[in-house]
Amino acid sequence: MSVLHRLVSCLPMALTQLLVALAAVVAAVAAPGPVPAGWSLHRRADPTAFIPLKFSLAQSNLDKLEAFLLDVADPRSPKYGQHWSPAQVKETFRPSKETVDTVHGWLTHGAGIHADKIRLNPTGEILQLNVTIAEAERLLNAEYYVYSDNEDGSVRYGCHDGYTLPDHVSKHVDFVWPTVHFGGPHAVSRRSEDISPSGRFGREGGASTLPIENIENLATAGCDTSVTLDCLRELYNFDFTPVSGDVNTVGVAEFGANVYRASDLDLFFNMFRPDQVGHIPTLISVEGGNPNASGSVGEPSLDIELMMGLLGPGQNLSLYQVAQPLQTLDPTDELLAALDGSYCLVDPVSSEGITDCGDKPATNVISISYHFNPDLNDPTISPVVQRQCSEIGKLVLTGITVIASSGDGGVAYSQSHECLTPSGVLTAGNPNGSFVGQLPASCPFITAVGATSVAPGGSTDQVEMSTTDFPSGGGFSNNFARPSWQDAAVQNYLDNFVPNYAASVFNRSGRAYPDVAANGWPLVIAQNGVFVKSGGTSASAPIFASVIAAVNDARIAAGKSTVGFINPALYSDAFSGAFNDVVNGTNPGCGTEGFPAAPGWDPVSGLGTPNFEKLRDAFLALP
Ligand SMILES: *[C@@H]1O[C@H](CO)[C@@H](O)[C@H](O)[C@H]1NC(C)=O
Ligand SMILES: *[C@@H]1O[C@H](CO)[C@@H](O)[C@H](O)[C@H]1NC(C)=O
Ligand SMILES: *[C@@H]1O[C@H](CO)[C@@H](O)[C@H](O)[C@H]1NC(C)=O
Ligand SMILES: *[C@@H]1O[C@H](CO)[C@@H](O)[C@H](O)[C@H]1NC(C)=O
Numbered sequence: 001m002s003v004l005h006r007l008v009s010c011l012p013m014a015l016t017q018l019l020v021a022l023a024a025v026v027a028a029v030a031a032p033g034p035v036p037a038g039w040s041l042h043r044r045a046d047p048t049a050f051i052p053l054k055f056s057l058a059q060s061n062l063d064k065l066e067a068f069l070l071d072v073a074d075p076r077s078p079k080y081g082q083h084w085s086p087a088q089v090k091e092t093f094r095p096s097k098e099t100v101d102t103v104h105g106w107l108t109h110g111a112g113i114h115a116d117k118i119r120l121n122p123t124g125e126i127l128q129l130n131v132t133i134a135e136a137e138r139l140l141n142a143e144y145y146v147y148s149d150n151e152d153g154s155v156r157y158g159c160h161d162g163y164t165l166p167d168h169v170s171k172h173v174d175f176v177w178p179t180v181h182f183g184g185p186h187a188v189s190r191r192s193e194d195i196s197p198s199g200r201f202g203r204e205g206g207a208s209t210l211p212i213e214n215i216e217n218l219a220t221a222g223c224d225t226s227v228t229l230d231c232l233r234e235l236y237n238f239d240f241t242p243v244s245g246d247v248n249t250v251g252v253a254e255f256g257a258n259v260y261r262a263s264d265l266d267l268f269f270n271m272f273r274p275d276q277v278g279h280i281p282t283l284i285s286v287e288g289g290n291p292n293a294s295g296s297v298g299e300p301s302l303d304i305e306l307m308m309g310l311l312g313p314g315q316n317l318s319l320y321q322v323a324q325p326l327q328t329l330d331p332t333d334e335l336l337a338a339l340d341g342s343y344c345l346v347d348p349v350s351s352e353g354i355t356d357c358g359d360k361p362a363t364n365v366i367s368i369s370y371h372f373n374p375d376l377n378d379p380t381i382s383p384v385v386q387r388q389c390s391e392i393g394k395l396v397l398t399g400i401t402v403i404a405s406s407g408d409g410g411v412a413y414s415q416s417h418e419c420l421t422p423s424g425v426l427t428a429g430n431p432n433g434s435f436v437g438q439l440p441a442s443c444p445f446i447t448a449v450g451a452t453s454v455a456p457g458g459s460t461d462q463v464e465m466s467t468t469d470f471p472s473g474g475g476f477s478n479n480f481a482r483p484s485w486q487d488a489a490v491q492n493y494l495d496n497f498v499p500n501y502a503a504s505v506f507n508r509s510g511r512a513y514p515d516v517a518a519n520g521w522p523l524v525i526a527q528n529g530v531f532v533k534s535g536g537t538s539a540s541a542p543i544f545a546s547v548i549a550a551v552n553d554a555r556i557a558a559g560k561s562t563v564g565f566i567n568p569a570l571y572s573d574a575f576s577g578a579f580n581d582v583v584n585g586t587n588p589g590c591g592t593e594g595f596p597a598a599p600g601w602d603p604v605s606g607l608g609t610p611n612f613e614k615l616r617d618a619f620l621a622l623p
């Protein structure tokens with residue numbers, strides 16, 4: 001009996017040990033899956049911690065989005081310019097009752113989640129759950145970890161090894177958040193060099209102030225060596241005084257700890273735009289974003305000085321300052337949620353999740369000089385970026401224009417020059433491999449802007465070339481198909497100018513970008529109390545956004561609607577004279593020369609740089 005007892009009492013112990021051993025084996029097998037670049041596996045998540053899980057429900061009528069857009073944005077359409085109301089957009093794309101009921105029913109009946117832990121957001125697009133990590137793991141058949149960002153050490157939850165949903169549920173769910181998708185805001189490589197009195201360039205922060213006499217010399221120097229507001233006005237025929245500034249709106253988005261200093265704006269305005277001295281952008285704070293916080297000034301200085309400089313005091317600039325209170329929030333979602341409510345949680349006072357829900361005004365034009373995701377066809381990225389791109393499509397359907405930098409890595413992703421190596425791994429440093437674009441620029445509902453420079457020794461009378469100081473981002477999307485409006489232009493390039501790359505090098509059927517170009521180097525701006533040369537496609541986007549804001553100014557004055565989604569018009573015959581065709585330059589990357597610029601549209605400079613007066617007149621000729 002005692003022997004038996006010992007045996008019996010031993011059994012649970014052996015089982016426990018066996019289970020521990022098994023768990024260790026499972027963990028050992030599961031843990032080494034690829035952790036997304038830029039993140040480190042920190043530890044297994046605490047099973048008792050609460051996590052806000054969001055189920056993004058499949059929307060209705062998304063397959064018709066492109067047709068709806070063409071109906072109001074194709075210059076040949078009788079309904080050109082008749083943008084949709086936000087309410088019409090909401091009703092048209094709201095997930096069906098069947099979708100909501102199926103997912104809700106599975107969670108409550110199938111998975112035993114108490115109904116009071118489940119909320120549907122106001123637009124009916126997101127089911128949010130407040131569950132423990134252990135419950136989330138059971139629901140999704142996943143393992144949750146805590147990851148830390150290699151750059152700033154911030155942490156977040158995720159399950160890089162993937163998750164699964166039952167078959168009957170998965171077709172109703174675009175994706176669950178946070179799981180496999182690891183985004184993060186990155187300013188498009190804003191390049192900047194201190195202008196030192198000796199004329200030698202140092203890195204940003206090298207802190208040498210340029211005496212005012214030298215800055216004056218600089219302002220009269222050639223536009224090939226220092227690009228001032230006057231250079232931009234001459235290049236783009238863009239001498240602009242607003243007449244509709246009391247009703248027209250234009251905005252720029254800054255994310256995370258990227259903030260401007262009013263003293264830098266004044267330093268710049270004193271020199272180049274005296275009537276703007278003392279003015280700052282109008283703050284639209286998203287998720288508590290505060291430009292007075294400490295942070296990096298490079299990107300906002302560039303964007304805000306250029307836009308306020310070009311537009312002048314007759315047109316206010318709105319600043320979407322988007323904070324990132326939680327690492328589990330995707331900054332793109334935060335901005336989109338603030339504008340249209342689509343990503344919001346139900347409880348606007350909850351300390352977890354997005355709190356600005358469709359309560360911020362959308363300006364007629366929004367400029368974005370950040371990139372958030374590589375354009376990889378990958379289950380950890382595609383569902384999320386496709387959803388974000390659809391949200392942008394819904395936004396532009398209401399008469400908003402969204403403009404973004406095409407990137408500074410050429411045909412490689414970002415300034416770390418990442419390419420997809422033959423083994424299928426995104427690898428930094430321009431390895432041989434296939435080309436990788438970037439979001440949001442590759443979303444077809446965005447107008448993507450590449451970078452040009454005045455040729456060495458050249459003047460503003462000549463058409464610029466694609467910048468050679470860095471490779472301007474461009475190429476073909478791995479996530480989005482080529483839209484009809486750019487079909488002819490892109491096919492012309494593929495038929496006549498594309499280098500003889502193997503089929504695996506880039507996706508010939510993808511959405512091609514950039515759409516247009518504008519100067520990206522070397523712009524004279526003020527930051528951190530000194531004048532510097534700065535740029536990147538980071539500069540090109542706000543310059544082009546200013547031009548489109550000025551087009552809206554003219555249309556509003558003529559009693560017409562804003563231009564909204566401009567891409568179908570830009571590629572149409574009626575606009576063929578509105579751009580200076582950039583034909584020189586390439587965008588190297590991934591061990592190649594990238595693509596060459598060419599007559600007509602090309603994946604380095606798009607359709608070319610704008611001629612404001614012609615562009616404005618072409619848009620004014622439309623209903
Ligand atoms: C989630 O539920 C727990 C337990 O009920 C609660 O303490 C916590 O505040 C909830 N979190 C949110 C964001 O509602
Ligand atoms: C710009 O904003 C300021 C402050 O809100 C306002 O006083 C001014 O009238 C605005 N300017 C225009 C042109 O609407
Ligand atoms: C930032 O600081 C300025 C000057 O002190 C102040 O007027 C403004 O209200 C502050 N903005 C915010 C959002 O705190
Ligand atoms: C990359 O490709 C280039 C051009 O085909 C070739 O010369 C070079 O050796 C390749 N490099 C590697 C590391 O494979």
Ligand SMILES: *[C@@H]1O[C@H](CO)[C@@H](O)[C@H](O)[C@H]1NC(C)=O
Pocket residue numbers: 377477478479480481482507509510511
């Ligand atoms: C190319 O783009 C299309 C979308 O047009 C996509 O379906 C396809 O998977 C992409 N191919 C690759 C290799 O990424």
Ligand SMILES: *[C@@H]1O[C@H](CO)[C@@H](O)[C@H](O)[C@H]1NC(C)=O
Pocket residue numbers: 455458462463464465583584
């Ligand atoms: C573009 O290239 C052509 C031919 O190579 C050359 O003649 C022309 O000067 C170049 N233009 C610029 C702006 O560099």
